[in-house]
Amino acid sequence: MKNVKSVLWMILAISLICNSSIPVNAQTKLFNMSYLFFGGPSGYLRQVDATKGSLDVVSPNYFDINKDGELDITWTLQSSFITEMHRRGLKVVPFLSNHWNVSAGTNGLKNRRALARAIADAIEKYKLDGVNVDIEGVGSTYKDDHTDFIRLLRQYVPKNKEVSVAVAANPNGWKTGWHGFYDYKKLSEYADYLMIMAYDESWESPDSPIGPVASITFSERSIQYALTEGVPKDKIVYGLPFYGRIWKLDGPTLENIKITGRGISSTRVEDAIEEFNGKVQFDEASQSSYATFTIPKGKSFFIGSTKLTQGDYIIWYENERSIKAKLRLPNKYGIKGTGSWALYHETPDTWDYYSLWLNGSYFVDVTSKHWAEGHIHYVSQKGWMTGRTSTTFSPNTPLTRAQGAVILIRALGKEQLKPREYHFDDLKGHWAQEEIELARELGYLDGKAPNKFDPEANLTREQLAKILYQIFDYPLDAGVESAFSDISADRWSLQPVMAIYHQGHIGGYEDGTFRPTNKSTRAQMAKLMELMSKDIEAIKNET
Structure with a gap:
C-alpha cells in the first residue's frame, strides 16, 4: 500500500509541475x-x-x-x-x-x-x-x-x-x-x-x-x-496561526470557568460546529471565519481538558479561505x-x-496565460466560487443549473437564509436543495416546470442571462433590437440577453453570434461575476 501511495504522489507532483505557471522549483x-x-x-x-x-x-x-x-x-x-x-x-x-x-x-x-x-x-x-x-x-x-x-x-x-x-x-x-x-x-x-x-x-x-x-x-x-x-x-x-479562539457569550460554564478567548485547535473547530449545528460565517473585512453555536443543557464539549457546558459560544478561526x-x-x-x-x-x-x-499558483489547471486567470482568482478570494478541489478549478467544465444557483446565492450573501417552502420534487436529498429553493423564493430563477428544476442539467448562456436579469432588473429600452444573428426578435431570451449585453457584462463571439444554447463554463461564470461585482455588492449591501 505504501508503494502505491508513493507512486500516486509522484504522479501528482509531476502533474503539478507540468500544469503550473510557476518555475519547476515552485514548492521551495x-x-x-x-x-x-x-x-x-x-x-x-x-x-x-x-x-x-x-x-x-x-x-x-x-x-x-x-x-x-x-x-x-x-x-x-x-x-x-x-x-x-x-x-x-x-x-x-x-x-x-x-x-x-x-x-x-x-x-x-x-x-x-x-x-x-x-x-x-x-x-x-x-x-x-x-x-x-x-x-x-x-x-x-x-x-x-x-x-x-x-x-x-x-x-x-x-x-x-x-x-x-x-x-x-x-x-x-x-x-x-x-x-x-x-x-x-x-x-x-x-x-x-x-x-x-x-x-x-x-x-x-x-x-x-x-x-x-x-x-x-x-x-x-x-x-x-x-x-x-x-x-x-x-x-x-x-x-500564520493554525488555531482559533473561543468565547462564551453568556457567562462562565457550569464549572464556573470563564471562556474568554481560549485557544482552540483548528482540528477541533469543525467538530464543535457539526455537533451543535453551528452557523459559520465569513467576515469580508477581516478575511476571517467565525462560527456561533449553542450547547444545550446536559451536553458538553472538551477543548483539551477544559469542559464547555451549556450556553452560547463564538469561535474565530482559520479555514481554507x-x-x-x-x-x-x-x-x-x-x-x-x-x-x-x-x-x-x-x-x-x-x-x-x-x-x-x-508560491502564487492558486490552481494548477489555471496558468498565468489562461484568459480567465485574474477573474478566477478574484471570485475565489471573494468566496463566490470555490475550486473543484483545493488545488483545481476546472475552468472549462460546464456549470450545472444547481451550481449556478449556489454561486449566486453565495455571492449575494444569502446563504444563511432558509426557504419557507419547497416546490421542486426532483431536489429531494440534493446537495443544493435549500439554495435552489431559496433562489426561486427570492425570484432569481425558475424551474423547467412548476415542480421540476433539473439541477444537473447544464446551465446555458441564455438561461444564465435570464437569471441575472431577474436578479438585477437592468433597464432596457422598448423595442430593443438584437445585436446577435442567432437571437431573433421573438426569442424568449432576447430581453434578458440584451439587458446584460448593454451593461457591458456579456458579449458574443467574433462571428456575430451569441450561441444562446451553449453551455456556460466555470471560467465564463468567473469573468461575468467579476464584471458584475459592483452590482453584486450593491444588492448584497441592501439587506
Whole structure:
C-alpha cells in the first residue's frame, strides 16, 4: 500500500509541475517553516509527514531557558528524528524559549555570553542546523541586551547554520512593553530572518476584543512595520496561526470557568460546529471565519481538558479561505516566506494547497496565460466560487443549473437564509436543495416546470442571462433590437440577453453570434461575476 501511495504522489507532483505557471522549483520557491511543540516527540515524524513536503525547516522545542538563565536541553530531543529530517533534506532548527517566564528571559540575557556558547555547542553536538530565538514577555528595557544576544549567537554559531528570531507582531509601532523588546532593524543585521508572530490580535483575556486571531489588515500592517523599520525583504518571514479562539457569550460554564478567548485547535473547530449545528460565517473585512453555536443543557464539549457546558459560544478561526488570503501576502510584499504556529493543529487539507498558494499558483489547471486567470482568482478570494478541489478549478467544465444557483446565492450573501417552502420534487436529498429553493423564493430563477428544476442539467448562456436579469432588473429600452444573428426578435431570451449585453457584462463571439444554447463554463461564470461585482455588492449591501 505504501508503494502505491508513493507512486500516486509522484504522479501528482509531476502533474503539478507540468500544469503550473510557476518555475519547476515552485514548492521551495518561497521559504516555509513551522514549529513542533504539541503531541510529543513520538508524533513529530507523523506531523512532518502530514505537510507533504511543504516545509524547508522544522523548529522543535529542544531548547529551554531555565529560571537561572541557563540552557536546558529538553527531553523531546531525539537524534533519530534529526537524522531522518536531514535524510529528507529538511533543516532542524530548534527554538529557544523562556515560555513567557520573565525571570528566565531576563536571567538568560544577563547570562547571554555563556548561554550563546552553550547553544552553539549543542548545535554542534546534536548536528542541528541552527537556532530560532523565541524569548517572549520581556520588557523593552532589555531590548539592547536581546539584540546583543543575537549578535553573540551569530558570532558563535557557524555561518552555515541558521540564527533566526521570532518577533512580536507590531502593527501599531509600539516602542514600549514586550512589543518594544524587539529591535527589528538591528536584529535583522545579525539574524538570517525574523519570524513575525502575526497572530493573537485577540487573545485569552477578559480585556481582549472578540474577533480574529489574525485579520488580514493586522497581518499586512505587521509586515509593513518590518519593512518600514528597514528589515530587508529577504529576511522577513510571516507567521500564520493554525488555531482559533473561543468565547462564551453568556457567562462562565457550569464549572464556573470563564471562556474568554481560549485557544482552540483548528482540528477541533469543525467538530464543535457539526455537533451543535453551528452557523459559520465569513467576515469580508477581516478575511476571517467565525462560527456561533449553542450547547444545550446536559451536553458538553472538551477543548483539551477544559469542559464547555451549556450556553452560547463564538469561535474565530482559520479555514481554507482565510489561510489562502494570508498566503497571498508573501508574494504581494516580496518577502522570504511563511512560518506557522504550530504543527498538529492544522487541518489535514491545509497542505493540499499551502505550497501552491504560497508560491502564487492558486490552481494548477489555471496558468498565468489562461484568459480567465485574474477573474478566477478574484471570485475565489471573494468566496463566490470555490475550486473543484483545493488545488483545481476546472475552468472549462460546464456549470450545472444547481451550481449556478449556489454561486449566486453565495455571492449575494444569502446563504444563511432558509426557504419557507419547497416546490421542486426532483431536489429531494440534493446537495443544493435549500439554495435552489431559496433562489426561486427570492425570484432569481425558475424551474423547467412548476415542480421540476433539473439541477444537473447544464446551465446555458441564455438561461444564465435570464437569471441575472431577474436578479438585477437592468433597464432596457422598448423595442430593443438584437445585436446577435442567432437571437431573433421573438426569442424568449432576447430581453434578458440584451439587458446584460448593454451593461457591458456579456458579449458574443467574433462571428456575430451569441450561441444562446451553449453551455456556460466555470471560467465564463468567473469573468461575468467579476464584471458584475459592483452590482453584486450593491444588492448584497441592501439587506
